[in-house]
Amino acid sequence: MQVKLAQKYGFCFGVKRAIQIAEDNRNAITFGPLIHNAKEIDRLKRDFGVTLGENLEEVQECDNVIVRTHGITKGDLEILKERGNNVIDATCPFVTKPQKIVKKMSQEGYQIIVFGDRNHPEVKGVASYGENVEIVASVDEIAQCKLQKKVALVSQTTKQIKQFGEIAAFIISQTNEARVFNTICNATFENQSAVLELSKEVDIMIIVGGKNSSNTKQLLKIAQNYCENSYLVEDKNELQEQWFKGKKLCGITAGASTPDWIIEGVREKIEQF
Amino acid sequence: MQVKLAQKYGFCFGVKRAIQIAEDNRNAITFGPLIHNAKEIDRLKRDFGVTLGENLEEVQECDNVIVRTHGITKGDLEILKERGNNVIDATCPFVTKPQKIVKKMSQEGYQIIVFGDRNHPEVKGVASYGENVEIVASVDEIAQCKLQKKVALVSQTTKQIKQFGEIAAFIISQTNEARVFNTICNATFENQSAVLELSKEVDIMIIVGGKNSSNTKQLLKIAQNYCENSYLVEDKNELQEQWFKGKKLCGITAGASTPDWIIEGVREKIEQF
Numbered sequence: 001m002q003v004k005l006a007q008k009y010g011f012c013f014g015v016k017r018a019i020q021i022a023e024d025n026r027n028a029i030t031f032g033p034l035i036h037n038a039k040e041i042d043r044l045k046r047d048f049g050v051t052l053g054e055n056l057e058e059v060q061e062c063d064n065v066i067v068r069t070h071g072i073t074k075g076d077l078e079i080l081k082e083r084g085n086n087v088i089d090a091t092c093p094f095v096t097k098p099q100k101i102v103k104k105m106s107q108e109g110y111q112i113i114v115f116g117d118r119n120h121p122e123v124k125g126v127a128s129y130g131e132n133v134e135i136v137a138s139v140d141e142i143a144q145c146k147l148q149k150k151v152a153l154v155s156q157t158t159k160q161i162k163q164f165g166e167i168a169a170f171i172i173s174q175t176n177e178a179r180v181f182n183t184i185c186n187a188t189f190e191n192q193s194a195v196l197e198l199s200k201e202v203d204i205m206i207i208v209g210g211k212n213s214s215n216t217k218q219l220l221k222i223a224q225n226y227c228e229n230s231y232l233v234e235d236k237n238e239l240q241e242q243w244f245k246g247k248k249l250c251g252i253t254a255g256a257s258t259p260d261w262i263i264e265g266v267r268e269k270i271e272q273f
Numbered sequence: 274m275q276v277k278l279a280q281k282y283g284f285c286f287g288v289k290r291a292i293q294i295a296e297d298n299r300n301a302i303t304f305g306p307l308i309h310n311a312k313e314i315d316r317l318k319r320d321f322g323v324t325l326g327e328n329l330e331e332v333q334e335c336d337n338v339i340v341r342t343h344g345i346t347k348g349d350l351e352i353l354k355e356r357g358n359n360v361i362d363a364t365c366p367f368v369t370k371p372q373k374i375v376k377k378m379s380q381e382g383y384q385i386i387v388f389g390d391r392n393h394p395e396v397k398g399v400a401s402y403g404e405n406v407e408i409v410a411s412v413d414e415i416a417q418c419k420l421q422k423k424v425a426l427v428s429q430t431t432k433q434i435k436q437f438g439e440i441a442a443f444i445i446s447q448t449n450e451a452r453v454f455n456t457i458c459n460a461t462f463e464n465q466s467a468v469l470e471l472s473k474e475v476d477i478m479i480i481v482g483g484k485n486s487s488n489t490k491q492l493l494k495i496a497q498n499y500c501e502n503s504y505l506v507e508d509k510n511e512l513q514e515q516w517f518k519g520k521k522l523c524g525i526t527a528g529a530s531t532p533d534w535i536i537e538g539v540r541e542k543i544e545q546f
Contacts, residue, residue: 161446168445169438172453180441180451 001244001273004202006194006253010263011035012187014092015256018069021090022050028064028088029053031076032121035069037210037257056080064088071095071125074103091125098126098154098183105152106130110179113142115167116156123156142167149176157185188215188256195219195253199226202251204243207232208266209255216255227251236265244273274517274546277475279467279526283536284308285460287365288529291342294363295323301337301361302326304349305394308342310530329353337361344368344398347376364398371399371427371456378425379403383452386415388440389429396429412439422449430458461488461529468492468526472499475524477516480505481539482528489528500524509538517546 011019015035022034027049033041034050044050050066053059056079064086067077071091080087091099102112112130116123117137127133136142151171155164161184171178199205205223209216211234223230229247233239244250250270254263284292288308295307300322306314307323317323323339326332329352337359340350344364353360364372375385385403389396390410400406409415424444428437434457444451472478478496482489484507496503502520506512517523523543527536 165442165445168451168453169442172438172441172455173434176455178441178453178455180445180453182445182449182451 001247001270002249003267003270004198004249004251005267006191006198006251008187008190008194009252010191010208010254010256010258010260012092012185012256014069014094014185014187018066018090018092019044019259021088022066023048025050025064025066025088027051027062028066029059029062030066030068030090031056031059031072031080032068032070034066034090035257037259039262040257040259043259043261059085066090068121069095070120070122071099072121073125073128074099075128092157092185094157094183094185095122095126098157098181099129101152101154101181101183102126102129102133105179106132110150110152111148113145113147113151113153113167113171114156115153115159115164120156126154126156136167139163139166139170142170147171147174150179151175151177152179152181154181154183157183158188159184191215191219191253191256192222195222195251196226198251198253199223199230202227202249203229203247204249205230205251205253206239206266206270207253207255208235208263209258210234213255213257216258219253219255223251223253233266235262236269239266239269241273244270274520274543275522276540276543277471277522277524278540279464279471279524281460281463281467282525283464283481283527283529283531283533285365285458285529287342287367287458287460291339291363291365292317292532294361295339296321298323298337298339298361300324300335301339302332302335303339303341303363304329304332304345304353305341305343307339307363308530310532312535313530313532316532316534332358339363341394342368343393343395344372345394346398346401347372348401365430365458367430367456367458368395368399371430371454372402374425374427374454374456375399375402375406378452379405383423383425384421386418386420386424386426386440386444387429388426388432388437393429399427399429409440412436412443415440415443420444420447423452424448424450425452425454427454427456430456431461432457464488464492464526464529465495468495468524469499471524471526472496472503475500475522476502476520477522478503478524478526479512479539479543480526480528481508481536482531483507486528486530489531492526492528496524496526506539508535509542512539512542514546517543 112133385406391408
């Protein structure tokens with residue numbers, strides 16, 4: 001079976017960078033899950049001795065503390081540094097950016113609006129850098145906010161630009177000045193564009209990722225629009241040889257939280273069919 | 274006939290202020306039409322000796338030059354001052370605001386987008402205060418612009434907020450930072466809201482204004498939705514007594530370019546019916 005990988009698939013730049021940092025810092029502890037992928041976290045523990053601490057207390061005993069890709073709050077970071085931990089920052093640079101913006105805009109007297117999910121660690125971290133911060137998840141929520149005259153707006157990196165624009169438009173209608181920072185990262189959408197293109201030219205499409213992962217399911221949905229033989233598998237063990245009968249070209253893509261070594265396993269097995 | 278005026282009608286704050294400035298400066302000359310209303314300009318000439326010059330040459334002979342409500346370009350203002358004219362500024366403060374914003378944002382290195390009609394004197398004036406300025410009249414036009422990473426956006430004062438928000442949303446999707454200043458003045462829309470309310474409670478509705486004025490026709494259209502006996506007149510001479518037969522309460526409103534003395538004439542005549 002001939003195989004073709006999507007132009008963009010799997011881990012984004014920030015996640016790949018964080019994994020490299022973890023591999024380079026054997027026996028360190030991560031403050032919170034480094035990334036949202038349990039199998040990869042297990043691998044880092046097994047092969048590199050990198051363990052996981054869920055809170056300030058749990059990371060206390062280890063000198064070297066890795067800050068996860070989604071970042072942590074300003075307060076927690078300060079405590080780590082005061083306590084003398086060696087802080088190794090694996091925060092994605094696309095997350096550091098809105099953190100810095102919120103800090104600066106807050107210092108300049110802007111009310112801060114963060115578009116995102118208030119329970120997401122990235123959003124909690126970003127919001128912690130300002131004084132006068134509201135988190136909103138929708139246009140309905142922004143309509144409930146008491147807006148001031150000068151507002152700065154940032155977005156959680158994984159949000160969609162259309163909704164961000166709608167929230168910005170509402171703020172603009174209610175304020176004198178809206179300072180809007182487009183902090184959306186396109187990695188997720190690049191994976192989607194790539195699967196759309198690839199699924200047009202293949203006979204069968206395999207999507208590798210968690211069955212509960214929303215971005216993986218989204219990839220499957222897009223693929224099914226163009227290739228009726230599209231399947232979602234968590235790893236190579238779920239591949240069924242009968243799917244591939246009479247097919248020539250198999251496309252492969254993977255969700256944003258799927259490690260390369262799982263994808264590689266799938267690819268090797270398909271090539272043997 | 275009992276009469277009730279709309280809560281908001283006729284001249285806006287900036288126009289009223291400019292007329293007061295002209296009345297206070299007898300025998301001055303205005304650089305461009307002070308406001309967009311020929312009858313009022315005639316009255317200022319007849320009663321206060323305030324004449325009209327269309328360009329730099331025509332205003333040269335008069336010491337006292339009144340800058341009209343819509344403002345003039347930065348270059349023209351500098352020439353007037355260099356030449357020693359006494360410049361009396363009747364620019365609406367709501368227009369001075371975007372002029373200052375464009376100047377400041379341009380100095381701070383932002384690309385400037387002005388949402389407005391490129392032939393309108395207000396827009397020409399506002400745009401003249403920046404170095405790196407594009408004027409766009411629609412979402413289609415902004416989509417043709419080569420946008421830079423840092424963009425500041427202002428609006429012509431009479432534009433609608435919905436379109437402004439759409440243009441802002443497009444800019445946000447294409448840039449790192451969009452600094453959006455809501456420089457829309459609500460006077461026109463306040464007149465529209467007021468006629469909507471008034472036309473619900475009256476037996477007959479009279480709209481005073483130019484038959485060619487787009488904002489006056491808009492008022493008529495709104496009134497007709499709620500009061501079938503709605504009429505547009507340019508002045509008291511066009512009122513027909515038969516319209517008022519069997520009616521008890523007459524509502525009156527006026528377009529944004531209709532002077533109070535014309536409205537007053539209409540009101541007095543209706544009260545005599």
